[in-house]
Amino acid sequence: MLKKTLLFILSFFVATGLALAEVDVNKADQAALDGVRGIGPSMSRRILDERQKGGSFKDWSDLQARVKGIKDKAAAKLSANGLTVNGQPKAGASGDAVARSGKAAKSPRAENKGKEPAAKADKMAEEPAAAKK
Template identity: 35%
Template sequence: MKKLFLILIACFAFATTAFAGPVNLNSATTAELEVLNGVGPVKAKAIMDYRVKNGPFKSVDDLEKVPGFGKKTVDKLRADLTVTSGAAPSKVAGKPKAAADKK
């Protein structure tokens, strides 16, 4: 029974990551990065450290600047990664001009 339970958990974990969509390098947690094939705790921490030191990634190719990631590794991960900023659009930009002029 214990083996069956472990198999079900493994299947669930795989299914949720397979359909989760690309991981955003600029907002992913360490746990989210570790789900990627070939990224363990050490590489996930390296990504987090790079983000803190250098700011957001501008492209997936920037991952090659992180220690432990070469071109081959980045190419394997490319389909599973994105680098959107994730920032919400500004509400001020959507105000009509007349409303903005009334101060």
């Protein structure tokens, strides 16, 4: 039983490590590209066809110009999910550090969740006092 538990834990960490591995668009095959979150079979096929037709991608702007469906927003997401061009993530892509660290940034809305605005809290505090009069 202990061996099975340890094997499960080990396989979980191996699978998790593979999911966060970087995939270079110039070296990857279709299976590796499909493994990147946000790339499906049709996009991986377009990437491979364009790479075969025009050679390796020079940088992110070259990839975006040559492959239909990859614009700035999509490129940033793909980069955050581990796709690289010549080993480089997309410059300025939000989430690059987040994807590698595994930590998500908290939005101001998430930080204020459950907290009422001061004016609303004051009004609620006044209501019971007014009801007693």
